[in-house]
Amino acid sequence: MAKSVNTRVLPGFMELLPEEQIEFDRIKAIIETEYQKFGFTALDTPAIERSETLLAKAGGETEKQIYRFTKGENDLSLRFDLTVPLARYVADHFDKLSFPFRRCHIAKVYRGESPQKGRFREFYQCDIDVIGKDELSIAYDAEIPSVIYNIFTKLNFGKFTIRVNNRKILNGLMAQLGLSEISVDVMRIIDKVEKISPEDFDWCLHDLGVTDEQIGVLRQFIGISGSNKDILAQLRQLGITEPLFLTGVDELEAVITLMGAMGIKPGYFTIDLSIARGLDYYTGTVYETKLDDYPKLGSICSGGRFDNLASYYTKEKLPGVGISIGLTRLFYQLRELNLIPCSRKTIADVIIVPLDQKAEALAVAARLRAADFRVDVLLEDCSTKKKFQYVSKKDVPVTVVIGDQEVAEKRYTVQTKLADGTIPKKQLSLTELLEKLKKLKGRA
Amino acid sequence: MAKSVNTRVLPGFMELLPEEQIEFDRIKAIIETEYQKFGFTALDTPAIERSETLLAKAGGETEKQIYRFTKGENDLSLRFDLTVPLARYVADHFDKLSFPFRRCHIAKVYRGESPQKGRFREFYQCDIDVIGKDELSIAYDAEIPSVIYNIFTKLNFGKFTIRVNNRKILNGLMAQLGLSEISVDVMRIIDKVEKISPEDFDWCLHDLGVTDEQIGVLRQFIGISGSNKDILAQLRQLGITEPLFLTGVDELEAVITLMGAMGIKPGYFTIDLSIARGLDYYTGTVYETKLDDYPKLGSICSGGRFDNLASYYTKEKLPGVGISIGLTRLFYQLRELNLIPCSRKTIADVIIVPLDQKAEALAVAARLRAADFRVDVLLEDCSTKKKFQYVSKKDVPVTVVIGDQEVAEKRYTVQTKLADGTIPKKQLSLTELLEKLKKLKGRA
Numbered sequence: 105m106a107k108s109v110n111t112r113v114l115p116g117f118m119e120l121l122p123e124e125q126i127e128f129d130r131i132k133a134i135i136e137t138e139y140q141k142f143g144f145t146a147l148d149t150p151a152i153e154r155s156e157t158l159l160a161k162a163g164g165e166t167e168k169q170i171y172r173f174t175k176g177e178n179d180l181s182l183r184f185d186l187t188v189p190l191a192r193y194v195a196d197h198f199d200k201l202s203f204p205f206r207r208c209h210i211a212k213v214y215r216g217e218s219p220q221k222g223r224f225r226e227f228y229q230c231d232i233d234v235i236g237k238d239e240l241s242i243a244y245d246a247e248i249p250s251v252i253y254n255i256f257t258k259l260n261f262g263k264f265t266i267r268v269n270n271r272k273i274l275n276g277l278m279a280q281l282g283l284s285e286i287s288v289d290v291m292r293i294i295d296k297v298e299k300i301s302p303e304d305f306d307w308c309l310h311d312l313g314v315t316d317e318q319i320g321v322l323r324q325f326i327g328i329s330g331s332n333k334d335i336l337a338q339l340r341q342l343g344i345t346e347p348l349f350l351t352g353v354d355e356l357e358a359v360i361t362l363m364g365a366m367g368i369k370p371g372y373f374t375i376d377l378s379i380a381r382g383l384d385y386y387t388g389t390v391y392e393t394k395l396d397d398y399p400k401l402g403s404i405c406s407g408g409r410f411d412n413l414a415s416y417y418t419k420e421k422l423p424g425v426g427i428s429i430g431l432t433r434l435f436y437q438l439r440e441l442n443l444i445p446c447s448r449k450t451i452a453d454v455i456i457v458p459l460d461q462k463a464e465a466l467a468v469a470a471r472l473r474a475a476d477f478r479v480d481v482l483l484e485d486c487s488t489k490k491k492f493q494y495v496s497k498k499d500v501p502v503t504v505v506i507g508d509q510e511v512a513e514k515r516y517t518v519q520t521k522l523a524d525g526t527i528p529k530k531q532l533s534l535t536e537l538l539e540k541l542k543k544l545k546g547r548a
Numbered sequence: 549m550a551k552s553v554n555t556r557v558l559p560g561f562m563e564l565l566p567e568e569q570i571e572f573d574r575i576k577a578i579i580e581t582e583y584q585k586f587g588f589t590a591l592d593t594p595a596i597e598r599s600e601t602l603l604a605k606a607g608g609e610t611e612k613q614i615y616r617f618t619k620g621e622n623d624l625s626l627r628f629d630l631t632v633p634l635a636r637y638v639a640d641h642f643d644k645l646s647f648p649f650r651r652c653h654i655a656k657v658y659r660g661e662s663p664q665k666g667r668f669r670e671f672y673q674c675d676i677d678v679i680g681k682d683e684l685s686i687a688y689d690a691e692i693p694s695v696i697y698n699i700f701t702k703l704n705f706g707k708f709t710i711r712v713n714n715r716k717i718l719n720g721l722m723a724q725l726g727l728s729e730i731s732v733d734v735m736r737i738i739d740k741v742e743k744i745s746p747e748d749f750d751w752c753l754h755d756l757g758v759t760d761e762q763i764g765v766l767r768q769f770i771g772i773s774g775s776n777k778d779i780l781a782q783l784r785q786l787g788i789t790e791p792l793f794l795t796g797v798d799e800l801e802a803v804i805t806l807m808g809a810m811g812i813k814p815g816y817f818t819i820d821l822s823i824a825r826g827l828d829y830y831t832g833t834v835y836e837t838k839l840d841d842y843p844k845l846g847s848i849c850s851g852g853r854f855d856n857l858a859s860y861y862t863k864e865k866l867p868g869v870g871i872s873i874g875l876t877r878l879f880y881q882l883r884e885l886n887l888i889p890c891s892r893k894t895i896a897d898v899i900i901v902p903l904d905q906k907a908e909a910l911a912v913a914a915r916l917r918a919a920d921f922r923v924d925v926l927l928e929d930c931s932t933k934k935k936f937q938y939v940s941k942k943d944v945p946v947t948v949v950i951g952d953q954e955v956a957e958k959r960y961t962v963q964t965k966l967a968d969g970t971i972p973k974k975q976l977s978l979t980e981l982l983e984k985l986k987k988l989k990g991r992a
Contacts, residue, residue: 109600109601110598110600111601111636111639111862117594119593119637121644121645122591122645122651125592129590140895141920141922141923142922142924143896143899143924144895145566145569145894145896146573147566148563148572149557150558150561150562151656152558152561156554157553157555171596171617171624173615176660180615196557197565201566202893202938202942204926204928206894212595225596226595226596236928239928239929240928241928243906243927247927250910254917362906365908366914367911451584451587451589452587452589455587463805466687466691466694466809467809467810467811473585473586474811477585478586478587479586479587480650481691483648483685483687484684497646
């Protein structure tokens with residue numbers, strides 16, 4: 105049949121070649137493993153939800169972007185994030201969960217945005233949240249950056265900085281200045297302070313009715329700098345009496361102090377009073393994470409504290425704190441920067457190439473797999489030349505060749521690819537081969 | 549806000565509690581790990597595809613069940629299996645892949661079936677396939693059952709049997725009998741031989757115009773029994789001269805012989821000439837797997853050989869062989885049979901409970917996590933009684949209690965839940981605690 109059907113992946117959807125997928129999955133596994141080390145247990149919710157449920161809170165952009173459809177009598181949508189499904193889940197299963205409830209969710213979400221470079225319509229979010237019942241200790245806010253620290257240390261994309269702030273400080277400042285009613289708008293502008301010019305900053309605030317005097321206080325506040333200790337001291341010296349502000353400073357201090365206790369190296373975290381995290385969703389601690397060498401990427405891991413997860417679904421008060429990593433976008437960006445080399449086209453540790461002796465090759469493979477190694481066997485009936493072309497394309501560390509002599513002597517020809525590019529050959533027994541593989545994998 | 553939004557999961561969708569999800573994920577991880585041990589590299593394709601692509605081949609039931617919708621100008625659908633996306637993927641990326649191409653894909657697919665017990669509208673499929681270019685050695689057909697064997701041995705759901713057949717044998721028989729034109733229909737009935745009465749079997753075949761004489765030959769053929777060797781001998785003694793039949797017998801013999809070489813225990817696989825795998829998709833070897841103690845479950849892992857993966861998308865000839873495990877349904881069925889006990893509500897190996905000493909608790913947790921243990925810390929400011937209620941609900945093997953004395957002496961109170969239900973207490977230093985955890989996890 106002729107090739108008439110369009111087989112290209114849809115615009116705005118990421119589809120990777122095997123060598124890229126291996127790296128993507130490696131990164132995803134590191135994130136998941138580190139999440140689990142903090143006791144965050146994986147959850148899975150349907151990608152399809154009732155539209156009324158997903159859109160209970162949302163509006164505007166979300167509603168425009170959502171993939172919505174009917175099936176039978178049901179008005180359905182694909183989830184656009186993992187937070188709304190979490191809220192529904194916790195509300196629905198409330199009596200069967202124990203709190204504080206730690207959950208991890210790594211899955212695809214869907215947003216029908218206009219396609220543009222680096223924006224995806226289907227993308228992985230990697231979320232963790234701790235949800236409390238009625239209350240949740242501020243100490244949890246300190247644990248979250250420790251997760252970020254462990255993940256990005258393991259991922260090894262270079263030096264990074266976790267920036268921490270507390271929305272209560274800004275909100276308290278707004279209350280003190282009498283700007284509470286427009287605080288969300290003011291904070292949205294403060295959030296952009298690094299991205300827009302000083303003139304635009306003033307202009308945006310004037311536009312909201314903020315006076316020059318008030319802008320002066322805001323600038324003085326934003327200008328606070330120095331070590332974490334200095335910043336906390338300067339905040340306390342501003343003379344602000346608003347209780348919300350003071351609570352915010354206390355919480356920020358508690359978080360920063362505990363972060364030190366958890367072993368996060370001093371250069372890797374800092375108070376950044378300019379962070380407001382756009383959304384009015386967050387109510388206390390907020391986080392952003394930036395790669396020091398690639399500031400243009402923006403925040404690669406963000407999150408914060410919220411007062412009430414599921415107010416649209418339940419009367420229970422469910423405060424929480426969490427973070428999210430937008431993995432698909434991050435992977436795309438890091439690939440663009442050549443920070444993720446992809447060469448191996450298979451996850452196999454070993455390729456076995458029988459010249460003709462398939463039964464022996466399969467038996468050896470079975471023994472290696474029983475020892476937890478990943479083994480590809482080339483069973484194709486093709487020329488030896490073609491067999492080695494296959495091997496060299498796959499870029500696997502160890503190749504085992506089995507011919508008549510190998511079968512007779514029970515010693516196999518083992519080629520190992522070394523870091524310097526050489527590929528020495530040795531004749532090894534099965535036991536010796538297993539020992540060698542264990543050493544290569546750091547298991548002996 | 550009142551609870552007015554419907555938070556229940558949609559009918560036909562599986563949503564698990566944490567203690568169930570932990571077991572589901574454990575099973576999924578075993579399947580994935582075993583797939584990878586055979587060199588099957590994970591792929592990921594979008595859940596959304598062009599409707600024209602997904603429906604190029606499909607029709608009938610598939611078209612009715614598919615979740616289809618428009619977004620902008622695009623006519624889109626959710627995938628209903630992982631094979632069609634694989635065909636599209638291989639056709640699209642053909643020049644960048646090397647063959648034989650081994651891929652593993654574990655992901656959700658969608659079918660808007662009428663809801664009924666044990667049928668799901670969103671479910672995980674766990675697929676592997678080896679795809680050849682132009683040709684693919686029959687030896688790959690022998691490797692696939694070895695994957696099944698390893699998986700169900702590890703999963704430990706009791707004794708199972710892998711049943712193997714070859715469609716060419718049946719098709720060759722049909723040719724010999726002059727029934728080729730209605731062979732798909734005849735084979736569909738043969739596939740049901742265990743499920744329907746002898747009278748219904750005859751009636752169904754008569755209805756297709758099959759004569760009593762022909763039914764006699766079919767029955768003689770289906771009645772072949774004995775050891776794998778006996779069956780092969782009896783097939784060769786039927787006196788059938790049709791080349792397709794003889795090729796089928798040769799292939800089946802090759803597969804069975806190599807399966808033995810791979811270490812599959814004799815009682816775990818058998819030739820079963822009654823298997824035809826309904827679909828006309830398969831053209832050679834076919835597999836089914838049944839739990840011996842639960843025959844009513846039907847086949848829990850099926851698959852086979854196909855001549856051409858992607859004829860709707862490319863002119864390249866792409867033969868392949870693969871299997872699929874319908875994990876969501878399998879999990880549901882095994883839970884119904886009480887074969888999957890679920891007790892642990894967290895993946896944590898350890899819970900640390902500071903009575904008040906959070907910084908110390910977080911520091912100890914950081915040390916245990918650095919040694920790759922999964923650690924929950926209860927940071928809530930509640931009564932000691934409530935803290936221990938939390939611990940007992942979570943059912944974690946090891947609990948570490950940290951109070952003033954523990955901080956002063958740097959020896960922590962460690963409670964370990966033993967198999968006999970007792971929970972002995974010990975005072976351990978951090979080093980001793982690490983040693984103990986390593987022993988418990990079988991790492992020392």
